[in-house]
Amino acid sequence: MPTTIIYSEEELVLLLKQQSRDAFNYLYRQYSAVLYGVINKVVYDEQIAQDVLQEVFVKIWNNIPQYNPDKGRIYTWMINIARNAAIDKLRSKGEIMKSKIQTGEDVVNNVQGGMKTEQSTDTIGLKKMVSDLKPEYQTIVNLAYFKGYTLDEISKTLGIPLGTVKTRMRYAINMLRQQFNN
Amino acid sequence: MNTKEYIESGILEAYILGALTVEEQAEVAANIAMYPELAIEVAAIELAMQQFAESNAIEPPIQMQEQIWNAISKETPAAKPAAPVQTPKPVTPKTIDIARPAGGHQSQWQRAAVWIALVGSVVTNVLLWNQKSHSEQQVAAVQSHMDTMQAQQQQKFTALAASYQKVKDMMADTSMQTIVMHTVIKDKPMAATIYWGKQSGDTYLMVDNLPMPPQGMQYQMWVIKDGKPVDMGVIPNDYIASADVMNKFAMQVKDGQAFAISLEKAGGNPTPTQVCVLGKV
Numbered sequence: 001m002p003t004t005i006i007y008s009e010e011e012l013v014l015l016l017k018q019q020s021r022d023a024f025n026y027l028y029r030q031y032s033a034v035l036y037g038v039i040n041k042v043v044y045d046e047q048i049a050q051d052v053l054q055e056v057f058v059k060i061w062n063n064i065p066q067y068n069p070d071k072g073r074i075y076t077w078m079i080n081i082a083r084n085a086a087i088d089k090l091r092s093k094g095e096i097m098k099s100k101i102q103t104g105e106d107v108v109n110n111v112q113g114g115m116k117t118e119q120s121t122d123t124i125g126l127k128k129m130v131s132d133l134k135p136e137y138q139t140i141v142n143l144a145y146f147k148g149y150t151l152d153e154i155s156k157t158l159g160i161p162l163g164t165v166k167t168r169m170r171y172a173i174n175m176l177r178q179q180f181n182n
Numbered sequence: 183m184n185t186k187e188y189i190e191s192g193i194l195e196a197y198i199l200g201a202l203t204v205e206e207q208a209e210v211a212a213n214i215a216m217y218p219e220l221a222i223e224v225a226a227i228e229l230a231m232q233q234f235a236e237s238n239a240i241e242p243p244i245q246m247q248e249q250i251w252n253a254i255s256k257e258t259p260a261a262k263p264a265a266p267v268q269t270p271k272p273v274t275p276k277t278i279d280i281a282r283p284a285g286g287h288q289s290q291w292q293r294a295a296v297w298i299a300l301v302g303s304v305v306t307n308v309l310l311w312n313q314k315s316h317s318e319q320q321v322a323a324v325q326s327h328m329d330t331m332q333a334q335q336q337q338k339f340t341a342l343a344a345s346y347q348k349v350k351d352m353m354a355d356t357s358m359q360t361i362v363m364h365t366v367i368k369d370k371p372m373a374a375t376i377y378w379g380k381q382s383g384d385t386y387l388m389v390d391n392l393p394m395p396p397q398g399m400q401y402q403m404w405v406i407k408d409g410k411p412v413d414m415g416v417i418p419n420d421y422i423a424s425a426d427v428m429n430k431f432a433m434q435v436k437d438g439q440a441f442a443i444s445l446e447k448a449g450g451n452p453t454p455t456q457v458c459v460l461g462k463v
Contacts, residue, residue: 021251024251024254025247028247028250028251032241032242032246032247033239033240033241033242034235034236034238034239036239036240036241036242037235037236037238037239037240038235038238040238040240041238050242050243050246053242053246053250054246054249054250054253057250057253057254058250058253058254058257061254062257072228073228073232075232076228076231076232079231079232079235080200083200084200141199144196144199144200144201145199145200145231148200149201150201150202150203151196151201151202152203154201163191165192165196165201166191166192166193166195166196167190167191167192168192169192169195169196169199169201170190170191170192170194170195171192172195173195173198173227173230173231176230176231176233176234177226177227177230180229180230180233180234
C-alpha cells in the first residue's frame with residue numbers, strides 16, 4: 001500500500017465532494033474499520049453488519065453534499081450515520097423489542113456477553129479500557145450508544161431513577177476521557 | 183443558567199449518546215449554541231466517544247471495499263472513476279456517428295438539432311417527473327387533510343345527534359316544566375330558562391340573555407325550597423358564552439318553588455348576594 005496521506009477534516013470534505021474512486025478509497029481505508037466496529041457493537045451478526053456497512057458508505061457518499069461542518073465534525077457525523085443505520089436495522093429485526101422486555105440483569109449479562117464474543121476478534125486496545133468500567137456504567141453507555149435507548153427507557157429497564165442514569169453516563173464518559181488522555 | 187450544574191447533571195453526555203427525545207435534543211442544542219463552555223464540554227465528550235469507537239475498530243472482510251464501491255457506482259452514476267483530483271475538466275459529451283450523410287455542413291446542423299432535442303427531452307422529463315412527484319405529495323397531503331376533516335365532522339355530527347336526542351327525550355317527558363327566570367334588577371333586561379323534570383329531578387338551563395360576569399365573578403344557580411335558597415352550583419362561564427344551548431345540572435332537584443341565578447365571587451357563595459333573575463314554578 002502506498003504511503004498513507006492523512007487529510008484534515010476540511011480536505012476530506014472537499015475530496016469526498018469530488019466523488020472520485022480515489023476519494024472513496026481514502027474514505028474506506030481511513031474509516032471502514034471504525035464504522036464496522038461500531039456497527040458490530042450494535043447488531044452482533046456478521047452478515048447484517050456487512051449489509052449495514054454498505055448502506056452506511058452509500059449514505060455517506062450520497063449525503064456528503066448536505067454535510068454542514070458548522071453542525072459538528074465529519075468524523076462524528078459518519079459515526080452517527082453508522083450507529084443510526086445499525087440501530088434502525090436492529091429495530092426492523094424486532095430484536096430491540098426482545099431485549100426491551102428483558103430485565104435489567106439480563107441486559108447487563110447480554111452486554112457483557114457481547115463484549116466477550118468480541119474479545120475473540122483482533123481488537124484489543126479498548127477492551128481492557130471498557131472492562132475497567134463497572135458493569136452498571138458500561139451497561140448504560142452501551143444501551144444508549146449502541147442500542148438506541150432513551151433515558152426514560154434505560155431508567156425503566158434498569159429500574160434506576162432518571163437522574164442517576166444521567167450522572168452515571170457522566171461518570172462513565174469521564175472515565176473514558178481520563179483513560180484516553182493517559 | 184448555572185452551566186457548571188448543567189454539565190454535572192450528565193445531560194450533555196446523554197445528548198452525545200443519543201439518549202434524549204427530539205424536544206430535549208433541540209433544547210440542549212440551543213443551550214450549546216448559547217454557552218461556549220457547554221460547546222467545549224460537548225467537543226471533549228464527542229472526542230472521547232470517537233476514541234471509544236476507534237478502539238472498537240474491526241477490519242471488515244477484504245472483499246467489502248470492492249463490493250461497496252460497486253454498489254456506490256451503481257446507485258450514483260455521478261461517481262467518476264479515478265478522476266484527477268485538482269482540475270475537474272468540463273465534460274464533453276461523446277457522440278456516435280450514425281451513417282453520416284454527405285454534405286458536412288448539413289450534418290452538423292442535424293447533429294446539433296438532435297442534441298438540442300435530446301437535451302430538451304431529458305430536461306422536460308426531469309421537470310415532468312419533479313412535477314409529478316410534487317403533485318403526488320400534494321394529493322397525499324390533501325387526502326390526509328380530508329380524512330381528518332371527515333373524522334372531525336363525524337364527531338360533531340355524533341355530538342349533535344346526541345344533543346338532539348336529549349332534547350327529544352326532554353320534550354317527551356310530560357312532567358317537564360318550563361320556568362322562565364326574569365330580571366329582578368331594574369332597567370337591566372336579563373333572562374334564562376329552566377327546564378325541570380320534577381319526577382326525574384333533571385334540571386336544564388338555557389341562557390337567553392345574561393351578560394358575561396365581570397372578572398373574578400361567576401353566576402350561581404339556586405333553587406328556592408320552602409323559602410330558603412339551596413345551592414345548585416356555579417354556572418361555568420362557557421354556558422353564558424354559548425347561549426341557546428341546554429346544559430344539565432349535576433344536582434337532582436325533586437322539590438322547589440322557584441329558581442334563581444345570582445352573581446357571586448368566582449367559586450360561589452353559601453347564600454346568594456346579588457340575585458339577577460328569578461322565576462317561580
